[in-house]
Amino acid sequence: MKTAIDSTKSSALALIFADFKEITKARLAISVVFSSIAGYFLGAYEIQWTHVLLLAFGGYCMVGASNAYNQVIEKDLDALMKRTKNRPIPAGRMSVKLAMTVAIVLTLLGVLALYLLNPKTAMFGAISIFLYTSVYTPLKTITPLAVFVGAIPGAIPFMLGWVAATNDFGIEPGTLFMIQFFWQFPHFWALGWMLDDDYKSGGFKMLPTGKKDGATVLQIIMYTIWMMVVSVIPTFGITGRLQLSVPAGVLVFLMGAVMLGFAFKLYSNRDNASARKLMLASVSYITLMQIVYVIDKFLS
Structure with a gap:
């Protein structure tokens, strides 16, 4: 009986983790973190690994938050598309309230981590979330110019690493x-x-x-x-x-x-x-x- 219960718990945790990866778009977030760290290495006079870890954590949180907000806003549209209909919200595995909680917590953690590096890094990270969520996302159903707007937060990570290393733009x-x-x-x-x-x-x-x-x-x-x-x-x-x-x-x-x-x-x-x-x-x-x-x- 205990083995069966443990197995059920493990399966539940695996599903929760899988949905967290999906709501934050883990593969995309990791690629963004990679770009940020590359920018940090280019800007740093001396590499401080605690700073690298803060940048990686903060960067993942910021991208994850943006994607979670995006999936909350587009939940009804996601249900109409083959590639997105099985995302956690339209598939019914995650409530809008929980997804918003995840997004807000990641925003706060991300801004804090980047602020510990320097205020400019936190500012650019916050700008990225705002543009992606409040401008790019609603424009996607209105005009192809949404891609131009979306390219701005999409281009911030490489730059963000340099700013994190130097506190300078x-x-x-x-x-x-x-x-x-x-x-x-x-x-x-x-x-x-x-x-x-x-x-x-x-x-x-x-x-x-x-x-x-x-x-x-x-x-x-x-x-x-x-x-x-x-x-x-x-x-x-x-x-x-x-x-x-x-x-x-x-x-x-x-x-x-x-x-x-x-x-x-x-x-x-x-x-x-x-x-x-x-x-x-x-x-x-x-x-x-x-x-x-x-x-x-x-x-x-």
Whole structure:
């Protein structure tokens, strides 16, 4: 009997943990934390691991809170889409009240953790939650410009790490922000292309032209080129302490060129398979680019 009870408790805890991961979008949150830590390594004169832990914890809480608020607001629309109908709220596994409690607690914990680093970091984290929840989320059913707004909180993490390390905002974190800002568009529009039918069933307007057409892909190509340009600007020594050696700059540019190649492939094929390849290439690009930046700093 005791074994059966213990097994039931373990199963219940596993389900609660799974729903917590779902309501906070754990995979997305971890990728955001990765970007923040990369930015911290780039900005830090000396790495303090307690600061890294605070940044990781605070960053996860802020992203988790944003996603929890988002799922509360969009619960009825999530129920209409295949990819979201089994989320905790529309599936009935979590009440709106509990989800809001999770979001509020994560907000408070996240702001506190980031404030312990410095007030500027907490401020940018709070701005990120506000823009994602109060501006981006409601705009998604109104205009494709929502993606532009959403790219702002989406670009904050890389910059946030630098601010956490330096308590300063200048050209260096501004450059990191712009890299991830321009990256958001090809990444998200590739995802939007793949999920266009599902998004439309929920009333979301995600593609820039509203269609899976050549004009949408041309914008993807344009923003990818801008991303490539901004990503190599630190090679020219005009971005303060944020420097990139010539070999590292060439490597980053070539990685961007690979991503651009997938964008041109999407223009040629106009199919979901090409959009998926571009989306995966964009994920690889942002991760490898940040690793190259960090390694180059410590080798230079």
